[in-house]
Amino acid sequence: MVTEEKEQPFVSRELELEEPRADEVLVRVVATGVCHTDLIVRDQWYPVPLPAVLGHEGAGVVERVGDNVTRVAPGDNVVLTFNSCGLCANCASGNPAFCAEFFGRNFGASRPDGSVGLQDEGREVHSHFFGQSSFGTYALAAERSVVKVGDDAPLEQLGPLGCGVQTGAGGVLNALRPEAGSSIAVFGAGAVGMSAIMASVVAGCTTIVGVDIKPGRLELARELGATHTIDASGTDPVEEIRRITGGGVDYALETSAAPSVFRQAVDALGPLGECGLIGAAPLGTEASFDMNDILIPGKKIRGIVEGNSVPSLFIPRLIELNTQGRFPFERLIRFYDLDEINRACEDAEKGDTLKPVLRTG
Secondary structure: OEEOOOOOOOEOOOOEEOOOOOOEEEEEEEEEEOOHHHHHHHOOOOOOOOOEEOOOOEEEEEEEEOOOOOOOOOOOEEEEOOOOOOOOHHHHOOOHHHOOOHHHHHHOOOOOOOOOOEEEOOEEEEOOHHHOOOOOOEEEEEHHHEEEEOOOOOHHHHHHHHOHHHHHHHHHHHHHOOOOOOEEEEEOOOHHHHHHHHHHHHHOOOEEEEEEOOHHHHHHHHHOOOOEEEEOOOOOHHHHHHHHHOOOEEEEEEOOOOHHHHHHHHHOEEEEEEEEEOOOOOOOOOOOOOHHHHHOOOOEEEEOOHHHOOHHHHHHHHHHHHHOOOOOHHHHEEEEEHHHHHHHHHHHHHOOOOEEEEEOO
């Protein structure tokens, strides 16, 4: 499924796919999630070159591997995730989501040397989006984008762990790391926000506030563990959070990418509170804050990318939590056929579907 032009529907094309290079893995895609990032790149919020095959929440089976690949072998079940260099100081210290080459390796839609792995009758089509380009029946993935999972893993469900679910859950468990008994507010109850709410339950938070403007999402948030929900279309969430907590939450996550909501998330913090920013806004977007409201209470604001996770460690942990019934992310998923991608995107943008997953078979 090719993104040909800015803000235009995905179109089906039969493309020529190169054989895997020494550090690449050919994966037969079983299913792939549709993420908010795919939609904003389609609309060119970020300057990804087109035409391109997007998709970065793939799951499937390894078909072939390059000569230097050691992580996986043909026949392995895998989840595809973001790419990183593995060599810079941040990668070496266990922070691949902050790789020095993160933007180029994930949004460059090419290999690091500038080459692509897809052709359309001699025309280059950009590939390697997030090291995978999984909106298709096959993905040519960078080895560092591949995470091996168990032979009994439910592959149709697992793609979203590669980005959206990993981002929300990791935002809580890896980045904020709330103490048991602490309070947290999650602004935006989409797939990322719901994953954060479920992770807050795992972390032992005893006050979990979900904020959104869609009643159906707020109802699901309560079912997944939110102790309180706020419909921000009719209630000031900052005032309500302060009332619920007696002054403000210990932690907050902003997932909507709206500057006004980001401000609310920071304002809702209590003294020494910490706010994580997850929502991806157009390049150049700015937000404003009362500097003294940051200074005097000692608040913290931090950016969170891909849940600050090491995917090869974190994704299997989420699968185990799911197996134990403690992280039921499958409740976020609605399945579509691959050729229904534009309807899936429309349903996601309207808020009718939290996490579309495209099945290729």
